[in-house]
Amino acid sequence: MTSSASRYLPFRALGELSETRYWMYLLLLPSLVLILLVIAYPTLYGMAISFREMRLTRPGLDGWVGFKHYAAMWSDPVFWIALKNTVVWVTAAVVLELALGLLTATALNRDLPGTKIFAVLILLPYFLPNVVAGHMWALLLDPRLGVINDILVRVGVLQTYKAWFADPNAALAATILVEAWHGFPFFALLLLAGLKSIPEDLYKAAAVDGAGVAAQLRLITLPMLKTVIAAAVILRVISLVNSPDLLLILTGGGPGDATQVLSLYAFQTAYKEFNFGYASALSVVMFVILMIFAVAYIRMSRITKE
């Protein structure tokens, strides 16, 4: 009996440890290690590279160059075009997605027969990987084979087939529409969850008080969805700024630089020109812009106060 008490019991030791304050750190350790390895280290390394020359095509140039890449960026016209395009692309896409998402969520919230099937169908675009969605739309909008051109010509909107991604004016708009199609279910899903949490009584009270649909949207729906909208917008903006894949497939940044955005520019600089130093500098600038955006947006929408 006494011998068994002195034996090493791993589970008992663990149990005793779980009563101490070190337990919390122990539980956090695995995810902390993972974050350090997979996120913190690459991020910091990327930042370090932005101050170095690192061209795989010219290995001899390796070395610290200070702010050279940032200075080059300042006078790089493509950077400014990409920055402008990023702002236009992300803003337009998010606004469209938010509007479409709100519309969809409101419709689905009605609980009419058949809405369950619609809820699943409407989510389909979001389930498609960017790459698949991109190729699908590239085909749909193809200047010679595209179904969209065919339909528009038959309906009489267009005289002849249009090369959507070849026209600098149409290209950015077309990619925005494709992105809106792909991304709106994300908003629909989150906003639907938000709508479900608004008490029905509020709308009844508004009806008795004489508030119409527009007033109900302004006074009840939007304020009650504020937190959800803010979170969804931040998540979507971050994901859009950082994902070059859709544009890479649809336009590759062209024609010219008409659809060039920062993420795509950084990707091409790194993996086509193998200029990792400059690509890293571009990424750091994106990182800073996103940080500023997120902080400003959270402040503006005051979601942390409630």
Add this chain to the structure above:
Amino acid sequence: MATLSIKDVRKAYGSVQVLHGVDIELEDGGFLVLLGPSGCGKSTLLNMIAGLDDTSGGDILIGGRSVVDLAPKDRNIAMVFQSYALYPTMSVARNIGFGLERRGVDADKRKRAVEDAARLLQISHLLDRRPANLSGGQRQRVAMGRAIVRDPELFLFDEPLSNLDAKLRVEMRTEIKRLHERLGTSIVYVTHDQIEAMTLGTKVAVMKGGYIQQLADPRTIYERPANMFVASFIGSPAMNFLPGRLVRNADCVRFEASGVSMAMLASNPAEVSERPVVLGIRPEELKVAARDQASVTGMIDVVEPTGPETMVTVQVGERSVTARVPPRFAGQRNEAIFLTVDPVSINLFDPDTEQRIDI
């Protein structure tokens, strides 16, 4: 102030009938309580009066004017909701004045009306706050302020006290009664709480399964329930039911069951037929008596003193009945107990239809 007439109002969702031809008349300045378990149709009926739900048939008149084709805002009603339904982004003052604001009442007049309502409800000091910064009781008062500021013809209350804790509920109940007496506006009030129904209503409609079981003043509902459902739904502890038989010898009608034998009051004993019945006795009508006066004899099962009174559960034959006796009751478990009942206070029900029988 107005009368309310509900005439053969029906409601169906597809093939599911949730209200079957409801008829109610409420006098000017009356207080109608719609009482029933959840799913009985009481909230649907209230929503139909408000115009938040369509009627599938019948007519609703407020102050003699048919309102079934009017939007909620045009019915001259005000409503207080269970969840209070205060607009979270607006101050208390704007919440209260919002109905007036939507109706184009000018700012000065609105401000005065809001201040008057706030004073009446003792929430003047809260006018600048947001609903999120109020306690449950305060929100309840704001919700009531929003209703009274409009000075409507009819107030509609949808379980307004269910979200409050027990103590506050009693306070607000008194407050609502005081408001009603002060303003004199007709009220329709939905609740599943029989105490609220008894204390507030001038008229109570007990509902179940989409039918009105009984529509009467609270006293009648309590003393002369129309059927066994109403009898058991109202009163706590619930009415005791004892199945037995009516027997007649000479000009005397008696109720007989195992452990029970008592004379009945009949308006015309000669015409009473012998038959099985259910005897309903309120717990407070069972009084401890001497053995030779007893009409109910049983064994004490449980004695529960509550302070002001004591509940005694008595085994009578196969049945268990509850008697509400004075606090210093000295009986013990497994002792015999002898009880009398005033025959005026009893109710008889048909065991098959569960409807009340008058003899």
